[in-house]
Amino acid sequence: MPWVRLHGTKDYYGMAMHLMEVPEFLCTINLVPSLLVQILRYTDHHGSDRHLDVSRMPADGLNEADGAYLLDNFFMANVDNMIRPYPRYFELYQKRGSLIEDAQSALSRFTEQDFRDLQVWNNLTWFHPIAFEENKELRAFLNKGGQWSEDEKLWLLEQQLELLRQIIPLHKKLSDRGQVELTTTPFYHPILPLLWDKKSARQAMPGCDLPRHLDSYREDAIVHLERAVAFHEELFGEKPQGMWPSEGSVSQDIIAAIADVGIKWIATDEEILAHSTDGFVSRDPSGHLRHPEMLYRPWEAADGEKALQMIFRDHGLSDLIGFHYQRSEPVRAADDLLGRLEGIGRAVEGRNSGRPALVPVILDGENCWEYYPDGGVSFLRHFYEQAVSREDINPVRVRDHLEAYPATDHIKQLFAGSWISHNFAIWIGHHEDNAAWDCVHMTREHLKAAESRDDLAPKSLASAWEELYIAEGSDWYWWYGDDHSSDLDALFDQLCRKHLQNVYTILGDPVPSILFQPITQSERKLIHTQPRGFSNVKVDGRQTYFEWIDAGHYVPGSERGTMSLVSEGVIKDLFFGFNATHVYIRVDANALLTSTDEVHVRFASPEGIDIHITGLGGTPQAQLLRKKRSLNSAGIEVAMDTILEVGVPFSALKLSPGDAMHFSIEITRNKNSLDRAPSEGSIELVVPALDFEQRLWHV
Numbered sequence: 001m002p003w004v005r006l007h008g009t010k011d012y013y014g015m016a017m018h019l020m021e022v023p024e025f026l027c028t029i030n031l032v033p034s035l036l037v038q039i040l041r042y043t044d045h046h047g048s049d050r051h052l053d054v055s056r057m058p059a060d061g062l063n064e065a066d067g068a069y070l071l072d073n074f075f076m077a078n079v080d081n082m083i084r085p086y087p088r089y090f091e092l093y094q095k096r097g098s099l100i101e102d103a104q105s106a107l108s109r110f111t112e113q114d115f116r117d118l119q120v121w122n123n124l125t126w127f128h129p130i131a132f133e134e135n136k137e138l139r140a141f142l143n144k145g146g147q148w149s150e151d152e153k154l155w156l157l158e159q160q161l162e163l164l165r166q167i168i169p170l171h172k173k174l175s176d177r178g179q180v181e182l183t184t185t186p187f188y189h190p191i192l193p194l195l196w197d198k199k200s201a202r203q204a205m206p207g208c209d210l211p212r213h214l215d216s217y218r219e220d221a222i223v224h225l226e227r228a229v230a231f232h233e234e235l236f237g238e239k240p241q242g243m244w245p246s247e248g249s250v251s252q253d254i255i256a257a258i259a260d261v262g263i264k265w266i267a268t269d270e271e272i273l274a275h276s277t278d279g280f281v282s283r284d285p286s287g288h289l290r291h292p293e294m295l296y297r298p299w300e301a302a303d304g305e306k307a308l309q310m311i312f313r314d315h316g317l318s319d320l321i322g323f324h325y326q327r328s329e330p331v332r333a334a335d336d337l338l339g340r341l342e343g344i345g346r347a348v349e350g351r352n353s354g355r356p357a358l359v360p361v362i363l364d365g366e367n368c369w370e371y372y373p374d375g376g377v378s379f380l381r382h383f384y385e386q387a388v389s390r391e392d393i394n395p396v397r398v399r400d401h402l403e404a405y406p407a408t409d410h411i412k413q414l415f416a417g418s419w420i421s422h423n424f425a426i427w428i429g430h431h432e433d434n435a436a437w438d439c440v441h442m443t444r445e446h447l448k449a450a451e452s453r454d455d456l457a458p459k460s461l462a463s464a465w466e467e468l469y470i471a472e473g474s475d476w477y478w479w480y481g482d483d484h485s486s487d488l489d490a491l492f493d494q495l496c497r498k499h500l501q502n503v504y505t506i507l508g509d510p511v512p513s514i515l516f517q518p519i520t521q522s523e524r525k526l527i528h529t530q531p532r533g534f535s536n537v538k539v540d541g542r543q544t545y546f547e548w549i550d551a552g553h554y555v556p557g558s559e560r561g562t563m564s565l566v567s568e569g570v571i572k573d574l575f576f577g578f579n580a581t582h583v584y585i586r587v588d589a590n591a592l593l594t595s596t597d598e599v600h601v602r603f604a605s606p607e608g609i610d611i612h613i614t615g616l617g618g619t620p621q622a623q624l625l626r627k628k629r630s631l632n633s634a635g636i637e638v639a640m641d642t643i644l645e646v647g648v649p650f651s652a653l654k655l656s657p658g659d660a661m662h663f664s665i666e667i668t669r670n671k672n673s674l675d676r677a678p679s680e681g682s683i684e685l686v687v688p689a690l691d692f693e694q695r696l697w698h699v
Helices: 003-021 033-044 050-056 064-073 079-083 087-096 103-109 112-124 129-134 136-144 150-176 192-196 198-203 218-236 252-260 270-276 315-327 330-348 377-389 398-404 431-450 458-471 474-479 489-507 692-698
Strands: 027-030 180-183 265-269 299-303 306-313 409-411 552-554 571-578 582-589 598-605 609-614 621-626 637-640 644-649 660-669 672-677 683-686
Touching (some): 003 027, 003 129, 003 150, 003 377, 033 150, 033 218, 050 112, 112 150, 150 180, 180 398, 192 198, 252 299, 265 398, 270 306, 315 330, 431 474, 431 489, 474 489, 552 683, 571 660, 571 683, 598 644
Parallel strands (some): 265 306
Antiparallel strands (some): 552 571, 582 644, 598 660, 660 672, 660 683
C-alpha cells in the first residue's frame, strides 16, 4: 500500500520543514523504526508498491485491470481539501461518478489522457504545500493542472522519491542542532503489555474475552525494544532517551524491560495517570481537571531498582488539533490553543513547587493535516511563531525539561492501558482480534519447535522470526473487530495472514489451511441508522420518547479510521427524522449548549445551505443561508429546553421526494468549532415520498 510514500511527501517532510522555518521552536518527534525501514526501502533499496507500479505504467499501455485499479484507488484522498480545490482532479472525480459504482462500468468514460492525469494527481495532491514553495519547477508543474506527458509524470515521481530521501536527513539535522528530540517505539509497533501478558487487558476491561492461548511473549517484547534502540542509534548517531510505547500502551510489567535498554522516559495519556492515582488526577463531569498541577509535571514509575520518568498528554488539547481546529479559521484556532496554554500556566502558577507547568500535547504527526484546508500550514506557522514569541510559553524538548525538573512524584502501580480510553479494546477482546492472536500463537509455537532442526540455516530462522515480529505489530489488530474500518480491511487481513504464512514457507513447511481463511468477517460499520417511519415532532425542546422512536440515530465517535477521538465532545446524541413535509433534527448535549454561541446545520446537499441558530441562552433564532447569503427562513422551527430541536420544511430547502439530503451539525464558540456530528462525513437521507411508510412496511 502507498501510505508511507504518500504521507512521506506530505507530512513527514512537511512537519520537519515547518520546524526548519522556526529554529527557536523546540519539540519532540517520535519515529517508529518500522516506518523508517519502509522509507529506506524506497530510497535505498528500489522498493515499490502496487500503487506506485500502476502510477509508472504508460497510460496507453494500461490493461483493463490496471484501469480499474486506478479508478478504485486513486481517489483515496480527502475530497474537500485534496481533490475539490484542483479543477482537473475534481473533474476526474466527477467523471468517475459514485465510488459505489463498479469501476468496470466507468472505464469507458476515461481517455488515455484522463488516466495519465489521474496517475499524476493522486501523487501530486500528497505533496506538502511547502514543497511547492521551495521548488519553482514543482510549483510550475502544479500550476499546469493537467494534460501532462509521460515524461512529465515520471519526472514528478522522481521528485516524490527525492522528497522521501530528505526525510531522515532532515530529522537528523533537527536533532543535531538541538531543536528536536527524536524518540523511538518498539520496532514493529507491538502493543508491548499484550506481548508480555494478554491478561493485562482485564485490568481496564474485567471479564473481557481473551484468546485461547495466553502464553507470554516477553522475549519478543525485549527484541522489539533492543532492536528499536540499536536501529535508532545506527541512523541518528545516538541512543534515544525517550520512547512512545506503541499507542501509548503501558503496564507495570514492562517498566524494567524498557529501562534495561537505556530509555529514560516514556509518555502516554492522562487517563492512565488518573487510573494509576485512583482518580486523584482526573477530570470532573464538566471536563475540568482536579489537581491540574499534578498532570502538568513528570512522574516516576519503578519496578524495583528500574525506574522511568513519565509524562501524560493533555488529550483535550491534543484532540483539538487532531479533530476540531480543522474547521476553524487557522489563525484564530492557533490563538485559541495558545490562550489555553497560557491559561494552564496561570492555573498552575504557585501550585507546582516553583517548577513551570509541562503541558504535553501529543498526537499523530501525519493523519490529521489532510483534513485542514491548506494542510495545516497556516495553523502551524502561526502557532510556532507565536509560541516562541510569547513570554509565558516556552516550547521544550522533553529531555531538557526532565533534566532541569526531574520527577518528584511516584506512581505505585502503573495502570495497564493505552492512550485510547485507557484500555486495549482495539487490539484484543473482539473475536476477530482474538482469532488473529491465536494464529500468531500457532505460528510462533511451530517456529520455536523448528529451532531445534538441523536442516535450517540461521539466516532462514532469522527471516522466519522477522515475519513473526511483523505480525505482532499493532496495526493489523487496529482493523480487526468493530472499532475501526476502511475499504481496505480485507487487504489488511490478507497481509497479516501472509506474514504468518511466510514463516511456514521460509521453513519449507506446509501452511495450515486456517491461515488461508479470512479473519475479518464484519461488514463496514455504518455511522448512523436510518429513519424507520414518519416522525411527528412537536418542536418544543423537550425530550419526548415517542416523538423520536422511529428516527435515525448517530452516536458521536471517530469516523476517521486511522485516528481515535478520546476527549468527549459537546454533542452526546443526534437524532433525525422526517414526515412528508419536514425534516426534524434533535441534538442532545454533554455540556450546556447555552455556553456556546451558535449551532449550524450545514448541508452538503443541497450544496451551500446553512441553518444558523443563535440565541441559545434565551430564545433561539434560526436563519437560513445559502453560501452566506440570507434566504427566507419562514417555516423553520427551533426550540431548546433539555434538548435542541429543529424542524425544516423540505420546501425551504427546495427538495422533492427522492432527492438526497446530506447534512452535519457543528457547534461553535467565538468562531471556533467545538464539535461536529458526524465528526467526518455527513448524515445521509433521502427525502421520503408520501407512501414511505407503506413501502417500508412492504419490504
